[in-house]
Amino acid sequence: MEGDNVLDDVTNRKLRTARGKRPKGRRPALPTIAPFIAAKTARPQMLRARIRRQRLFDALDAAVRCPLTVVCAGAGWGKTVLVSAWADTRRTPVAWLTLDAHDNDVQLFWSSVAAALRAAGAVPPDSPLAELGTVPTDHVERLRHVARGLGRLAAPTVLVLDDFHEITDDDVLRELSGLLRHPPAGLRLVLLTRTQVVLPVHRMRATGEMAEIRAGELAFTVPEAADLLSRHGLALPDDEVVALVEHTEGWAAGLQLGATFLAGPGGPRTVADFAGDVRAVDEYLADEVLAGQSPHLYRFLLQTSICEHVCGDLADAITLGSDGQRTLEELERVNDFVVRLGAKPRWFRYHHLLRDVLRHRLLLESPTALPELHRRAAGWHAAHNSVFEAIEHAVAAGDWPYVGRLVVTQAAPLIASAHRAALVRLLAQIPPGAFAATPELMVCVALMLFHAGDYDAIEAQLAGTDELLAGRAEAERLPVEITSRSLRVAVHRAGGDMPAVVAETTQLLAMLAKVRFAEVPSAVQYRAIALNNKGFGLLWTDRPDRAQRYLWAASTAARAAGVELVEISALGNLALVEVMSGSVQEAARLAGDARDLAERRGLLSALQTGAAHLALALVHLESGDLAAAERAVQQATRSHRGEPAAAQWLIRVGVQARLALAKGDPGAARAFLDEARRGADPRLRAPGLERWLLLAESEVDLATGDADTVARRYALLSRTDRLTSPERVCAARAGYATHDLRSAMELLAGLRAPMSDTAATVAAGIVGAQVADAAGHGLRATDRLAEAFALADSEGIRRPFLALRDARLDALVARQNLLTHRNADFVAEIQAAMRTSAPAHRAALPAGPLSERETEVLRYLPTMLTAGEIAGELGVSVNTIKAHMRSIYRKLEAPRRSAVVTRAREYGLL
Known part of the structure; x- marks a missing residue:
């Protein structure tokens, strides 16, 4: 009996076993119907309680609204059990006929159909089908006789023809097809079959x-499945039930066998122990699926069972045959244990339990053939660039030198991909004993050392590889x-030796230019990785323009090669190039593209996404969204838990x-920079990164009033190297803070729009306005600030206005708000933000900071109070107040009280 009660006794079992199967090519002798007709027309009854599967009952109720219903599945899928249980729920007659090979006689077939309908009480006394004799022998008269009888049924009736796959006679199939062209209104035909029906049902x-x-x-x-198991007294955890359903693929007989196995004697058993080599499963599938196969098909199934998925070409490579595609399609058509993957008949797989049985039998019957079969499969997969499958089969074959060659020529770049683990x-x-045999296998050791982060041991391993390559x-x-x-290259990058990265990748790209794809299929992946590494190295050796070209080439090559993590890394580093050179909008676009790709592939926390997260953090900083910047830094920190390289760690810090x-916390900023200095890898050589960090340190110095240090730092650097735009702005800020306005003007000369470095240009415009106003050039200050606002509005840049805020900038922005018609909303937004924020820094006073008492006296100077009145307010002598005022004048370098007030506002003291 098929289905969830497959091992139960069935009353009046199908007669195939009792009568035996007929030899092919011979029509069986017409048997006497009487001894068997009661059994053939009786609906099978189970001795154990059935599982009520309401969803399938509903599906059958809907199905029998059509003239024809086909229930098609292989052995043990529960066809008979389901339809028999469903029939119990019907109020209208359900006639049942279990077919066998002897029904391949057209007269016997229709006589059996008539008997089944009579047994169901669907045939009225005056119907042509009420006669106990046989149907007419003439073809035309027989069809008329049957059609008349089916048209006069006592009530709407369902006729179930079980084991319809047994019918192969052309006359039976032709006459049944003729009947279905004009189906009787009161009849619903249900065919239960293991194979596709050979009726012309395409029109229907x-x-x-x-x-x-x-x-x-x-x-x-x-x-x-849980319900079925509970009837065996089994209460498995949910995950165990899920595992059993997945392994049996919901096959009713498999679940029943699994339940019997788990509930059986012999100590505790788990779902993991249940497989195709369990004797009951092996015997069942052997009898129901494998026994009827020809020797050729049986051998085909055995040999191709080494593959989880198989196609015609792969089957031919394994079996050394030429009919793999035809064989697979035929097996899938007649057997639910061979499953087509996708709409087109390209790839197939075997049912998990059937594959278990086949692999067990292959091991028993042909153990010496297994390595060769796996080698053939590995060769096919290698030729079709199925890298993992090729290595898996080579490992299964135990062909370790071949494994090494596959890794070197095809798989090694995957160490930099999502497939690394x-x-x-x-x-x-x-x-372990095989690694020293070939240089390719020694490279495999180096790859595992790289994965483990043991970079120091890699060079020694590669030196041994070089020795084996000699000759x-x-x-x-x-x-x-x-x-x-x-x-x-990977080792140098991990340690932060950027000149070495650039030198090694230059040689590597030259080597790759000599390689033919057929010799090293992974060359396209190697090239994408090398381009990305060279771009990264050029960026941090302070050559951003060249870095940009290589990173663009890397992202394009990575996309073509399917190395998604490399593409994500290249886009993220391009975003860093853009934001560090001030192109905020382009940086946001590139970082967004990298993050979108990572999110689609489930790689948002991969190490290679760190650059994109950090670029976005810098973008948000420039736009003034500190909360979003904080979130981006946190995401970068999560991605860097995978042991970031030295440069990546420093960028994050x-x-x-x-x-x-x-x-507004320069102390915390300096602490981060001190951490960067202390924790830097001793191998680090990255002049571009060092200058970028020095720029951050200079901004901290300015925020804490140490402008002199910044001025000296960039004066010294400018003697040996050309200052970048952000460095010139920083040095100009120091000149403005120390009242070296001429130096500031010289540094800012040329830093005006249009420039690619938009953030630095905005900052240059703001500092230029401050310097011009301090020098008494009010109109020039207004023009420079207007230019800065126009560019900042187009790029969404806000940070420089807040970072450079002082009393003079407050006044200039307030005046800009009154004068401008362009960018009016943006100017008003910036002015409001500046009102709610404290001045970002106070420049150092030329002669030292004011004391606490001097600061207190300074607050009274903008008022009309005299020195004596101020003394009365503070409760001190007038001479003390005058002494404090002289000190204030000296420190602010102002000759009189009104000038002191002006200078104090410039320094943000008032």
Whole structure:
């Protein structure tokens, strides 16, 4: 009996076993009907309680509104059990006929149909089908006789033809097809079959006159499986039930066998122990699925069972045959244990339990053939760039030198991809004693060392690889040397040695230019990785323009090569180039693209996304959204838990310092920079990164009033190197703070729009306005500030207005708000933000800071109070007040009281 009660006794079992199967090519002798007709027309009854599957009952109720319903599934899927249980719920007659090979006689077939209808009480006394004799022998008269009888049924009737796959006779199929062209109104035909019906049902399918229920619908759901198991006294945890359903794929017989196995004697058993090599499963599938196969098909199933998925070409490569596609399509058509993957018949797989059985039998019957079969499969997958499958089969074959060659020529770049862990798991299956055999296998060790973060041990391993390569021809050496050099680049990048990264990637790209794809299929991935590494190295050796070209090339090459993490990394580093050079909008777009790609692929916390997160943090800082910047830094921190390289760590610390400064906490910013200095990798050589961090330190110095240090720092640097735009702005700020207005003007000369460095241009405009106003050039100050506002509005830049705020800038912005018609909303927004924020810094006074008492006296100077009146307010002598006033005049370098008030406002003291 098929289904959830497959092992139960069935009353009046199908007669196939009792009568035996007929030899092919011979029509069976017409048997005597009487001894068997009661059994053939009786609906099977189960001795155990059934599982009520209401969803399928509902599906059958809907299906029998059509003239024809086909329930098609392989052995043990529960077709008979389901329809028999459903029939119990029907109020109208359900006639049942269990077919066998002897029904391939057209007269016997229709006689059996008539008997089934009579047994169901659907045939009235005056019907042609009420006669106990046989139907007419003439074809035309027989069809008329049957059609008349079916047209005069006592009530709407369902006729179930079980085991319809047994019918192969052309006459029976032709006459049944003729009847279905004009189906009787009161008859609903339900066919239960293991194979596709060979009736011309395409028209009925197209017109909606036919319903189908297949193995997918018959498969047990998790709640149904739990119900079945409970009837065996089993109360498994939910995850165990799910695992059993997944392994059996909801196959009713498999679940029943699994329940019997789990509830059986012999100590505790788990779902993990239940597989195709369990004797009951093996015997069942052997009898119901494998026994009827020809020797050729049986051998085909055995040999191709080594693959989780198989296509025609792969099957041919394994079996050394030429009919793989035809065989797979035929097996899928007649057997639900061979499953097509997708709408087109390209890839197939075997049911998990059937594959278990086949692999167990292959191991028993042909153990010596297994390595060769796996080698054939590995070769096919390698030729079709299915890297992991190729290595898996090579590992299964125990062909370790071949595993090494596959890794070097195809798989090694995956160490820089989302597949890194999967690659390492495969490499871990290589016996330790095999690694020293070939240079390719020694490279495998280096890859595992890289994964483990043991960078110091990699160079020694690669040195041993170089020794084994000695004497090989260049064509044989090149794939290994490419992998070795790629690993050396990765080690240099991890330590932060950017000049070495640039030098090694330059040589690596030259080597890759010599390689043919057929020799090293992974060359396209190697090239994308090398371009990205070179761009990264150029960025932090202070060559951003060249870095940008290589990073663009890397992102394009990575997309073409399918190395998504490299593409994400390249886009993120491009975003860093843009935001560090001040192009805020372009940086936001690139970082957004990188994050979107990472999110679509579930890689948002991967190490390679760190650059994108940090670029976005800097973008948010420039736009003044400190909360969003904080979130981006937190995301970068999560991605860096995967042991970031030295440069990546320093970039993150630098962004954290800038965020702290933007929050008005220069002490915390300096602490971050001190941490960067103390924790830097001793191998670090990254002049571009060092200057970027020095710029952050200079901004902290300005915020804490140490402008002299900044001025000296950039004066010294300008003697040996050209200052970048942000550095010139920073030096100009120091000149403004120390009243060296001429120096500030010289530094700002040329830093006006249009420039690619938009953030620095905005800052230059603001500082230029402050310097011009201090020098008495009011109109020039207004023009410079207007330019800064126009550019800042177009790019969404707000930070410089808040970071550079002092009393003079407050006044200039207030005046701009009165004068401007363009950007009026943006100017008003900035003015409101400046009102709610404290001045970002106070420049150092030329002769030292004011004392607490001097600061108190200074607050009275803008008033009309005399020195004596101020003394009375503070409760001190007038001479004390006059002494404090002289000190204030000296420190602010002002000759009289009104000038002191003006200078105090410039310094943000009032």
